Amino acid sequence: MAIELLGYRGWRGDLRSPWMACWPIVRSGLSLVLRRKIFWVLLALGLLNFLFTFAIIYIKAQLAVENPGFAKFLDSVKVTGTGEAYLDFMFAQGTVTMLLLAFAGSQLIGSDYHQGGLSFYLSRRMERRHYVSAKLLAIEAIVLLITTVPALVLYVEYGLLSNSLDYFRENPRILFGILGYGLIMAVVLSLLLAAIASWVPRAVPLVMTWSCIFILLPIVGEHMRNIRDNRIWRLLSLWRDLRTLGKWCFGSLNLERDEDRLAYWAAWIVPAVCLICLIVLVRKVRAVEVVR
Amino acid sequence: MIQSIAKSPTSSGVDSPLVTRHSSLAPLVEFREVSKWYGPVIGVNEVSFELGAGITGLLGANGAGKTTLIKLLAGQLRPSLGEVSVCGVRAWSAAAKSHVGYCPDVDAFYEEMSGRAFVRTMARLHGFDRRAAQERTEAALAEVGMLDRADRRLRGYSKGMRQRIKLAQALVHDPDIIVVDEPLNGIDPVGRRELMELFRSLTSRGKTLLVSSHILDEMDTLADRVLFMGRGRLLASGTLKEIRDMLDNYPLHVRINSDRARDLASRIVHWELVRGVEVRGTDELWLQVHRPSEFFPRFTNLVVDEGFEIERLQTTDASAGAIFDYVMKEAAHF
Numbered sequence: 001m002a003i004e005l006l007g008y009r010g011w012r013g014d015l016r017s018p019w020m021a022c023w024p025i026v027r028s029g030l031s032l033v034l035r036r037k038i039f040w041v042l043l044a045l046g047l048l049n050f051l052f053t054f055a056i057i058y059i060k061a062q063l064a065v066e067n068p069g070f071a072k073f074l075d076s077v078k079v080t081g082t083g084e085a086y087l088d089f090m091f092a093q094g095t096v097t098m099l100l101l102a103f104a105g106s107q108l109i110g111s112d113y114h115q116g117g118l119s120f121y122l123s124r125r126m127e128r129r130h131y132v133s134a135k136l137l138a139i140e141a142i143v144l145l146i147t148t149v150p151a152l153v154l155y156v157e158y159g160l161l162s163n164s165l166d167y168f169r170e171n172p173r174i175l176f177g178i179l180g181y182g183l184i185m186a187v188v189l190s191l192l193l194a195a196i197a198s199w200v201p202r203a204v205p206l207v208m209t210w211s212c213i214f215i216l217l218p219i220v221g222e223h224m225r226n227i228r229d230n231r232i233w234r235l236l237s238l239w240r241d242l243r244t245l246g247k248w249c250f251g252s253l254n255l256e257r258d259e260d261r262l263a264y265w266a267a268w269i270v271p272a273v274c275l276i277c278l279i280v281l282v283r284k285v286r287a288v289e290v291v292r
Numbered sequence: 293m294i295q296s297i298a299k300s301p302t303s304s305g306v307d308s309p310l311v312t313r314h315s316s317l318a319p320l321v322e323f324r325e326v327s328k329w330y331g332p333v334i335g336v337n338e339v340s341f342e343l344g345a346g347i348t349g350l351l352g353a354n355g356a357g358k359t360t361l362i363k364l365l366a367g368q369l370r371p372s373l374g375e376v377s378v379c380g381v382r383a384w385s386a387a388a389k390s391h392v393g394y395c396p397d398v399d400a401f402y403e404e405m406s407g408r409a410f411v412r413t414m415a416r417l418h419g420f421d422r423r424a425a426q427e428r429t430e431a432a433l434a435e436v437g438m439l440d441r442a443d444r445r446l447r448g449y450s451k452g453m454r455q456r457i458k459l460a461q462a463l464v465h466d467p468d469i470i471v472v473d474e475p476l477n478g479i480d481p482v483g484r485r486e487l488m489e490l491f492r493s494l495t496s497r498g499k500t501l502l503v504s505s506h507i508l509d510e511m512d513t514l515a516d517r518v519l520f521m522g523r524g525r526l527l528a529s530g531t532l533k534e535i536r537d538m539l540d541n542y543p544l545h546v547r548i549n550s551d552r553a554r555d556l557a558s559r560i561v562h563w564e565l566v567r568g569v570e571v572r573g574t575d576e577l578w579l580q581v582h583r584p585s586e587f588f589p590r591f592t593n594l595v596v597d598e599g600f601e602i603e604r605l606q607t608t609d610a611s612a613g614a615i616f617d618y619v620m621k622e623a624a625h626f
Contacts, residue, residue, distance in 0.1 A: 015419030018386050024416040028402065035404060116398030120461065122368045123394035124417040125386045 018126040022134035025121075029138030030145075033104050042103075043146070046096040050150040053089055057081075057154060061161035081158045081167070083177050083250030086151050090178070091243055093147040094185050098239070100146070101139065102210040103203065105193045109135055110201030118285070128285045132194070139190035148182030177250030184245050188238075188274060195277035198284035214239055234262060238273065241266035319344055320391070320469055320500050321365060321383075326374035328360055335360035337524035338374070343469070343502060347495055349515030350504040351616055356521040358504045359397070362473050365502065366394040378469065390418075393462035397473040397504075399454055403447035407438060407457045410446060414461040425464075432460040436490065452483040459490070469500045476507050488514050508613040520616060522623045535619070536584070536610050542618045543567045543580035544587075549604035553577045556600055560591070575603070584610075 033039050112118045112135075121131050155178060159167040168175075192213070200206050221236030235241060244266045247253045253260045319342035328336045336357045352358050363369045364376050367384040378388040401410060411432055415425035433439045436456040441449075449457065455475060462470055472491075476484050484507075491501055491514060505511060511518060512532065520528040520535070528535045536544065550556050553575050560579070561569045565587045568580035581587045584607075595602055608614075 013421075013424060015390070016421060018419065020419065021417040024413050028405075028413055032402065032404075111400070115400035116396065117400035117402075119363075119368060119394070119396040119398060120400070120414065121417070123366050123389065123392070123396070123462075124414065125389045125419050125465070126417065127384070127386060 015125065018130045019133075021124065021126050021130055022137055025131075025134035026138045026141050029108050029135070030141060032107050033100070033142060036104075036107070039100055039104060042096055042100045046093050046146045046150075049089070049092055049096070050154070053154055054157060057158050057161060061158075081162070081171075083171075083174050083252045086155065086174060086178055087181065087243070087246055087250050087252065089154065090147045090151050090181055090185070090246065093150060094143075094239075094242075097143050097146045097185075098189065098210075098214060101142070101189060101193050102207045104142070105197045105206050105210070106201060106203040108138060109194050109197035110203070110206060112201075113198055113284070114201035122285075128282065132281055132285060135194055136187075136190040139193055140186035143186040143189050144182055147185055148178060151178045151182065173251045177246070177252075180249030181246035184249070184270070185242060188242060188270060191274050191277035191281070192238075195280040195284075198281055231262065232265065235265050235269055238270070241270055245270060320379055321502075322375075322377045323361075323364075324375045324377075326364060326371045326376055328364060328369060328372050334524050336364065336371075339521075339524075339526045340374075341519060341526060341529050343500055345495070345498065345500050346516035347491060347501045347503060347514055349511040349518040349612070350502055350521065351506075351508060351511060351518055351612065352521035353620070355523075357524040358521055359473060360524075361521065362394075362471050362502070362504055365469075366392055366471055368394075390465065391468045393465065393467035393470045395458045395462040395470070395472040395475060397477070399451075399458075401446045401454070401457075404445055406443050406445055407449065407453075407460070408433065408442035410457060411442070411460045411464055415464045418465045420465070428464050428466070429460075432464040435463055436460045437486070451478045452480065455479060455483075455487070459487075463494075467499075469502070470494060471502045473504045474506065475503060476505055476510060484510065508616055509611065511612040515612075518612065520619045522620055525623070527623050528619050532610065532612055532615055533585075536615050539615070539618050539622070540582060541622070542609070543582050544584045544610060545608045546579040546581055547604065547606045547608055548577040548579065548602060549575050550577065550600055550602050551575055552600055559594060559598070563587075563590070565590070 034043075106114075112121065118131075122128070155174060159165060193210075196209050196213075197206055200209050218237035218240065221233045224233035224236070225231055241262075244253075244260065244263050247260065248263055248267075253263055321343035323339050323341050326336055326339045327334065339357075339361065350358050350361065360369065364371055365378070365383060367378070367389050370384050376383040379391045381388045383392075405413070408429060412425050412429040415428050415432075416422070420428055430439070433442050436459050438453065438456050438460060441453060442457075446454065446457065459472070459475070462472070475487055479487065488510065491503065495501055495516075503511075503514065515532075517529070517531045518535070519526060528538075548556065553571055553573075557569050557571050557577055560566050565582050566579055567582060568578075570578040572578060594600070609618075
């Protein structure tokens with residue numbers, strides 16, 4: 001039907017900056033993940049862990065005054081309001097996130113390369129850097145929603161249910177730790193997933209590659225440490241390196257412990273991995289594959 | 293003449309004789325000695341042309357460089373050499389992409405989205421705010437005839453409906469130039485006709501279309517001018533008539549039915565424009581003519597002056613397909 005007959009008028013206005021295009025991509029990515037029932041299992045696992053911890057904090061706050069012994073019992077499940085407790089919580093949530101990303105990566109990123117959807121994005125009023133940034137933000141949003149946001153909720157809950165609000169004043173490093181560890185996990189996992197998915201866009205190879213990095217490499221590292229009796233091999237475990245950096249964020253590094261002495265190495269390795277992933281990703285954002 | 297058809301513009305910037313310029317209007321798209329290669333593979337080789345108003349067909353065999361050329365225009369690739377400009381700015385800048393709507397040949401959607409949601413998302417990616425994106429989405433869907441079916445999920449769409457949604461997302465930001473890659477592939481004849489009418493209605497509103505297609509027969513009626521590509525080079529550019537006129541090595545075949553075919557043959561056999569005459573049966577004449585733009589007026593005058601009755605006058609190798617074959621044969625010499 002002729003468009004003039006329908007009374008539509010031409011639009012006269014200012015287009016928003018191409019950076020604003022990031023939000024629709026993030027939103028589409030989140031809805032892609034949340035819409036799939038298969039991911040609900042993993043999300044439910046993360047939610048269960050959060051609700052359990054939430055409940056424990058509440059119960060502890062209610063019963064600690066009346067029954068200090070019971071409160072000590074609850075401390076054995078590591079709900080102590082210390083940096084270590086939040087670190088362990090975020091580590092557990094991060095594990096769930098890692099599993100989720102392994103399966104969601106092909107949906108979020110891989111399909112753009114495998115099925116040619118990249119053409120649609122790059123035909124918009126945006127450039128490669130906007131597309132790359134938006135996709136990284138989409139993955140980071142998922143990571144933060146599962147790890148950092150629940151940890152922040154627990155932090156606020158613990159503080160509000162404690163005897164006074166001095167908890168917040170006395171433990172500022174915890175807030176820094178939650179935000180810092182969450183940011184490190186979000187950035188590293190997003191770059192790693194985006195780079196891997198751009199090279200192996202299909203689901204099964206992506207899961208296998210992801211498993212190699214987070215399961216096989218740590219096993220190899222552990223065996224090599226035993227064989228060579230050198231703890232430096234533990235650095236092969238990227239997940240452990242991230243946890244070490246998280247400990248630094250929470251201020252709970254103990255340099256007398258073996259694994260914590262690797263913190264300086266981890267502080268170099270993690271940025272190097274990020275840089276490599278970024279280079280790989282930028283090179284792969286092309287609309288046409290080389291003819292073979 | 294053969295050389296002028298197969299040769300790309302020289303480095304001194306002289307256009308091929310087959311490149312015609314639209315008068316008065318500044319070119320919306322300009323390719324200036326553009327080359328693009330991927331490692332050892334050359335996709336596009338020293339291509340220069342300008343796009344003006346109307347529908348331009350981009351024709352070529354597989355691997356000719358059509359998709360590379362389209363993606364250079366749509367700003368998805370940067371040229372290795374040369375310059376591609378859209379409305380005076382570099383094609384890969386965000387400003388240029390405001391003027392270009394790209395309808396790719398790939399069929400890659402978020403299948404669980406509805407058509408409306410997909411087009412609206414594309415509008416938001418373009419920079420429209422929420423209300424403007426909604427309005428533009430409705431306008432684009434109305435233009436492609438998908439308003440009443442846009443709420444279904446993309447996975448349930450037919451090939452033709454998916455093609456329309458692709459067009460809608462290309463039109464949502466009201467671009468000046470619309471680039472369509474293989475739009476008629478896999479579409480039934482009714483759908484093709486509807487799409488072609490849509491393309492014409494777009495050009496009647498002042499849009500410029502570049503349509504890439506393998507379906508040469510339909511380019512005859514659709515395209516105002518064509519670009520023939522082969523092995524990464526621009527082999528010929530212009531209207532079909534202009535290109536056909538220049539193919540001197542391949543005289544135009546004309547079939548004429550007349551009750552006085554032999555008389556007619558005897559009158560025109562000595563013309564310098566007529567290379568060959570063949571009489572078949574009692575009323576059928578087959579001619580091979582040079583410079584058809586000179587031949588036909590002269591032939592018309594003869595028919596009128598001498599009172600010949602012409603029952604049929606038909607050119608048998610002036611179609612896009614025939615011209616494409618001739619151009620490719622010429623290109624094989626270089």
